Amino acid sequence: MLLSTSHLPATSGGRIPPSLFDLYVQYKQDTRAIVAWLMSHGTSKFKNLHTISIRDLLGLAEVVQKKAVVMPDTIDFQFREAIAARTQLSNFFRTKNGLELTSDDIVNHEFFTESLSKIYTGLYLPSDRRDGEDAREGVATVPRVKDTPQVIDDPLGDAFEVRKELQEMDDLLLATKEIWEQAGKGDTPLVVAALITNVAFARFEGVEQQLKLLCDGSDPGVLCTKLIRMQDTPIGSKALEFGLGCPAIQSIEELQQSWHLLLHLKAGVRAKKLEVETCTPKPSNILLRIGPNSAEADEKCLNMILHNIKQHVQAKCVPPDIIRAGTPLYAEIGYFLTHVENDVNGLRCTFGLRMLLEAYKSFMVARQGVIAPPSCRLQALRLAQEALSSTLAFHLQNLELDLKAFLQEKCFDLYFQSPWVSGSHVLEIHETLFYFGLRLFSYRHYVGSVVHAYHVLREFTGFRSVPLLEQLRNTFNDVLFPGGRPSRNFKACCVRYMGGRLKFKPDASDHKSGSHHMAVPAHSAKATAGFGLRKEANDIRFAYCKISLFYHIKEKGYHVNESLWSRTHALADTYAFGKDHKRQTCAHNHPRQETTSNACPHQLLRLQKAVLTEFAGPFPIARVNFFQVYMSCVQIISIISDKTHDGEDRGRNCLCFLDVMLEAADRYKTNEHKLQSFGCKELVNTCKEAMSAVLGERSVDDFLWKTF
Numbered sequence: 001m002l003l004s005t006s007h008l009p010a011t012s013g014g015r016i017p018p019s020l021f022d023l024y025v026q027y028k029q030d031t032r033a034i035v036a037w038l039m040s041h042g043t044s045k046f047k048n049l050h051t052i053s054i055r056d057l058l059g060l061a062e063v064v065q066k067k068a069v070v071m072p073d074t075i076d077f078q079f080r081e082a083i084a085a086r087t088q089l090s091n092f093f094r095t096k097n098g099l100e101l102t103s104d105d106i107v108n109h110e111f112f113t114e115s116l117s118k119i120y121t122g123l124y125l126p127s128d129r130r131d132g133e134d135a136r137e138g139v140a141t142v143p144r145v146k147d148t149p150q151v152i153d154d155p156l157g158d159a160f161e162v163r164k165e166l167q168e169m170d171d172l173l174l175a176t177k178e179i180w181e182q183a184g185k186g187d188t189p190l191v192v193a194a195l196i197t198n199v200a201f202a203r204f205e206g207v208e209q210q211l212k213l214l215c216d217g218s219d220p221g222v223l224c225t226k227l228i229r230m231q232d233t234p235i236g237s238k239a240l241e242f243g244l245g246c247p248a249i250q251s252i253e254e255l256q257q258s259w260h261l262l263l264h265l266k267a268g269v270r271a272k273k274l275e276v277e278t279c280t281p282k283p284s285n286i287l288l289r290i291g292p293n294s295a296e297a298d299e300k301c302l303n304m305i306l307h308n309i310k311q312h313v314q315a316k317c318v319p320p321d322i323i324r325a326g327t328p329l330y331a332e333i334g335y336f337l338t339h340v341e342n343d344v345n346g347l348r349c350t351f352g353l354r355m356l357l358e359a360y361k362s363f364m365v366a367r368q369g370v371i372a373p374p375s376c377r378l379q380a381l382r383l384a385q386e387a388l389s390s391t392l393a394f395h396l397q398n399l400e401l402d403l404k405a406f407l408q409e410k411c412f413d414l415y416f417q418s419p420w421v422s423g424s425h426v427l428e429i430h431e432t433l434f435y436f437g438l439r440l441f442s443y444r445h446y447v448g449s450v451v452h453a454y455h456v457l458r459e460f461t462g463f464r465s466v467p468l469l470e471q472l473r474n475t476f477n478d479v480l481f482p483g484g485r486p487s488r489n490f491k492a493c494c495v496r497y498m499g500g501r502l503k504f505k506p507d508a509s510d511h512k513s514g515s516h517h518m519a520v521p522a523h524s525a526k527a528t529a530g531f532g533l534r535k536e537a538n539d540i541r542f543a544y545c546k547i548s549l550f551y552h553i554k555e556k557g558y559h560v561n562e563s564l565w566s567r568t569h570a571l572a573d574t575y576a577f578g579k580d581h582k583r584q585t586c587a588h589n590h591p592r593q594e595t596t597s598n599a600c601p602h603q604l605l606r607l608q609k610a611v612l613t614e615f616a617g618p619f620p621i622a623r624v625n626f627f628q629v630y631m632s633c634v635q636i637i638s639i640i641s642d643k644t645h646d647g648e649d650r651g652r653n654c655l656c657f658l659d660v661m662l663e664a665a666d667r668y669k670t671n672e673h674k675l676q677s678f679g680c681k682e683l684v685n686t687c688k689e690a691m692s693a694v695l696g697e698r699s700v701d702d703f704l705w706k707t708f
Contacts, residue, residue: 023085024160030082031116031151037075038064039149052149054115061119071123079120086113112151162214162223165207169351170251172200172207173358175604180359180419184366188608189615190376191430194423195553196608197359201328201352202558208347219343220255220350257295258302258350262336265306269314269337301357301414308415309333320405322384326428328420329356356420363419376422377412383429383707390627396436403429430622430705431554437626438542441479445498447472449658450633451480452494453687456665459487463688466695468629468703471619479541488669491662495520550611550622565603571610623704632694632703639690644683657683 035052041064049056071079090110176197183193215222312319312327313334324330329352336342336349388403406425415421441447451472457463477485479497486493503519544552549567553560560568614622634653641654664680 020089021160023089027082027085027089030078030085033078034075034082034116035149035151037072041067041069049149052151054112054151057151058115058119061122065122069123076124079116083113083117083120086116158214161210165210165214166223166251169204169207171602172204172604173251173355175602176200176355177358177362178605179608180362181366183419183423184363188612190379190419190423191426192550192608192611192615193359194420194427195550195558195611196604197355197420198328198424198427198558199553199560199607200604201355203560204348204351208345208351211347212343219346220252220259223252223255223347254354255347255350257299258353259346261299261302261306262333262346262349262353263342265310266337266342269310298357301360302353304414305353305356305418306333308413310337311413312415313337320402320409322402322406322425322428322432323409326424328352328424356418359420360418375417376419377417379707380422380425380429381407383426383705386705386707387429387433390625391433391436393631394436394440394627399432399436402432427554431551433705434548434551434622434626437624437630438547440626440630441476441542443630444653445655446637446653447630447633448480448494448497449655450636450691451476452490452497453658453661454691455481455485456490456661457684457687457691460665460668461684461688463691466691467699468632468695469691471700472629475619475621476547478546488666490665490669491659494658494662548614548621550614553607553611560607568603568607568610571613572606619700620704624700625703625705628703632698635694636690639693640686643686643690657687661687 035057038057038060039049042060043063052060090113179188179193179196182188183190211223309329312323312330318324319327329349332345332349332352336345384403384406388400388407391399391403406429409416451469454463454466454469455473458465473480473485481493482496483493498520500520544555549564549571553564556564611622614620637653637655638651640657641652642650644657645652645654661680661683668679
């Protein structure tokens, strides 16, 4: 796995010194580039290798040397840089451990350096031979870095890689504790803390895969044995400070506790031994026992949590979608318990259990001395009840069934009451509500019609600002006003928003004025009528990536790629709480965890700052109840339609008034130089009265979900 300087830590608590890390990253990158170039000129014998030894590398170099390939300047430079970096590392270890020591690791490292120098000397062509007839140009298609075989005779590389992955695992756990401590104090919403924890858990997948490659398995016992073996090497005990009391060993020993409990539970499940149901004690009776002697309490908590998960996995009834898709560890541990293999996702399950326990402890400790918020589980149930009452009128049958099934799950065990699990349930409900709420923008075009009418009134009549409509106009400017907010051609902009396109008359011989008009295609009209209002429908105008970073990360399965991290850093820097903002340590953290992994906060804390912007400010989009927004717009349309129609046409919520108003606006703009009045005075007054009656006395806070 290619490392980057973003992982550079401070020299403290068994972490890798930055100077060593820079040298390691440099020679690792250079060595991979050299191997990739050699393979591009080698024979088919070396094409399908996944690993390559020093002996194979020497043989590959001989093949390339016989071809008299001219070494490109970049490869020449990387050869010299790799040799210099490896030599500096060897000198460091000898200085660190004494000149009289000749460890096998140092000898192997120096042998690799000598072999690399030998290869470079053999491949380097003097200037008089570069122009000869036998010389061949060295520019060729170079394999991708991830396809380059890994050098296996490199114990130093293995030590660095293992330590880096364990360091990342420690940082993920520390960031999770800090997030849930803030949630316990009320500084971070429960749903935000759940999202950040899910991102950390998804990020651990890469750590698990790399440790599997380096240690031939994901059993925590294997990892612990490998680290203890490194204790006897200068690279391990001196340079990277691996020892029985080091943080890495302690982290693995904590994971072993969960691992042994998992194996014991699996053995019972496989043997069909069902334990007698017991009453689960209150979580605070155990979780608040924090300190050096809390291992026994932790084991009791983990036992209860695993017992609860086993009950849910073995339940005969199918859980609702909210529980099945939004419950962390439910699928992972369920797979582990129901399959024979132990090495598929064992490390992921054990780390997830540790995250669940530490998040629980951080949350509970932070609540001491503070007015205790409602139970996390009760908060999820109240949100489901509020959502059910808000969506009944929209006939979203699947959503209603899921919410009712979730409310019927009268489950208050230790697992479902944990803040991470309850927060994930809240997140799952919110994401579904957000999705269907956004789709109401296009349903019958009621919301868009009101905003377009409001825009015309603000432009030409000096109508006072309505908080909700003003925020909708600003936040969804790109969706409601294709091509930008118009200052003329108001009707054309509105028709484009409704999906309209130019349509030319079939008998027109050219594209002169009058030979075409705006028309709404049939598929757009069907979607407007509600036929496209399904979860599977894909409307690019309402893509999460354009509207909400918070829900976009949820949509991506909590896997944050480089482009999303860049966007996160930009938002965090813009809305940061201060450049000197420093991470706070949890009340129950051990002293070894008090040192930050970087001079700047962990990426997860930057992500927290970025998504929190969607929960505060004048229009917290992640908290908006779009169902109420839609119903308010329908009321406005209904008032205007009833006042502009008589008899049987009343009560139809007709949008013909919008066409009249937009045409009047276009005429006024065209004849602006004639100083004519806007016109449609009665219709303008009707629209103003309707908007003022429905929204005039209401603020944006009135349209937020109450259960937050």
